[in-house]
Amino acid sequence: MINTNPFAELSASIDPVIMQTYIIVMVVLVVGGTIFDMVHKKSAQYFFAKMETDKAKAKREVGGGEKISLAIQTALIEGATSSEFCNPMRRIAHLLGMYGFVLYVATTAIMVFGFPTPATPTPEILPTLWWIGGLMVCVGGYWFWFFIRVDVSAEGHSPFRLVRADLFIVSLLLSTTFGLIWAYAQATGGGTWTTIFLGLYLLSTTVLFGSVPWSKFSHMFFKPAAALEKRISVANGTRANLPEPADRTNPAVRDSHSMELLKDAPQSMGLGIKREQPRHY
Numbered sequence: 001m002i003n004t005n006p007f008a009e010l011s012a013s014i015d016p017v018i019m020q021t022y023i024i025v026m027v028v029l030v031v032g033g034t035i036f037d038m039v040h041k042k043s044a045q046y047f048f049a050k051m052e053t054d055k056a057k058a059k060r061e062v063g064g065g066e067k068i069s070l071a072i073q074t075a076l077i078e079g080a081t082s083s084e085f086c087n088p089m090r091r092i093a094h095l096l097g098m099y100g101f102v103l104y105v106a107t108t109a110i111m112v113f114g115f116p117t118p119a120t121p122t123p124e125i126l127p128t129l130w131w132i133g134g135l136m137v138c139v140g141g142y143w144f145w146f147f148i149r150v151d152v153s154a155e156g157h158s159p160f161r162l163v164r165a166d167l168f169i170v171s172l173l174l175s176t177t178f179g180l181i182w183a184y185a186q187a188t189g190g191g192t193w194t195t196i197f198l199g200l201y202l203l204s205t206t207v208l209f210g211s212v213p214w215s216k217f218s219h220m221f222f223k224p225a226a227a228l229e230k231r232i233s234v235a236n237g238t239r240a241n242l243p244e245p246a247d248r249t250n251p252a253v254r255d256s257h258s259m260e261l262l263k264d265a266p267q268s269m270g271l272g273i274k275r276e277q278p279r280h281y
């Protein structure tokens with residue numbers, strides 16, 4: 001089952017051209033939805049205006065080469081390792097979901113466009129990676145949904161309570177779950193169930209890619225841009241108008257007014273509010 005291209009099998013009942021057109025429509029919905037979101041919220045306008053004001057306030061100029069280096073660091077650190085997450089469990093769940101989704105989407109597109117029917121045999125690695133990607137999304141996503149997210153773990157709400165902000169994670173999980181169940185049903189001769197799960201798979205996938213302006217989907221494009229902007233603001237000294245972190249090993253800082261009370265305090269003062277999880281509901 002995990003070595004079989006489910007889309008090539010499906011070509012017996014649905015023309016591959018229809019499947020390919022569906023994928024193109026989904027790509028158009030994501031691109032269009034992201035542009036609509038940027039125009040509607042004026043986020044790009046805000047982003048570029050802020051870049052300009054920061055440039056004027058900059059304590060030093062960040063050159064082109066340095067910007068490229070900062071962009072590479074952002075891609076490798078914030079992008080590839082989800083370094084913005086403080087909670088290690090949440091970070092692992094995000095990494096599973098992120099890499100799983102990339103694998104799942106990429107292998108879907110390669111199989112549908114490159115190996116649309118059994119006449120062009122699919123390399124076995126592709127469907128296997130499709131299954132692994134889908135399962136990674138499910139493991140990371142359900143772990144996050146039932147145990148890690150703040151609504152459940154810190155605020156004590158039921159994991160079954162839904163709000164609009166959940167649109168992305170819910171449609172992502174339903175799309176991958178129904179996709180895997182459909183492929184399983186098809187491979188094991190599931191009859192009517194195959195058609196039912198194919199319908200649910202298409203419906204949830206259309207919601208996932210069609211709801212970009214209302215969901216968190218486009219954070220995968222905006223978050224790296226915001227992380228890069230943050231790195232540039234540290235490099236040029238504007239730091240979003242925040243002071244530099246205090247270095248109490250430096251006598252000049254230690255003797256400054258706001259640090260006076262901490263003059264004789266130990267360098268490390270323990271975990272503070274991180275000593276326990278915020279579970280006081």
Ligand code: HEM
Nearest residue numbers: 078079084090094097098101102144169219220223224227
């Ligand atoms: C295929 C790509 C991606 C998928 C499927 C994905 C999925 C998700 C999901 C399901 C969440 C909600 C879970 C949570 O808050 O822990 C989330 C949140 C988050 N993601 Fe991603 N993500 C992707 C790419 C990225 C990238 C490239 C970045 C940053 C460079 C990023 C940064 C974040 C951050 C910072 C949050 C927390 C947001 C908040 O608390 O408001 N994600 N992501």
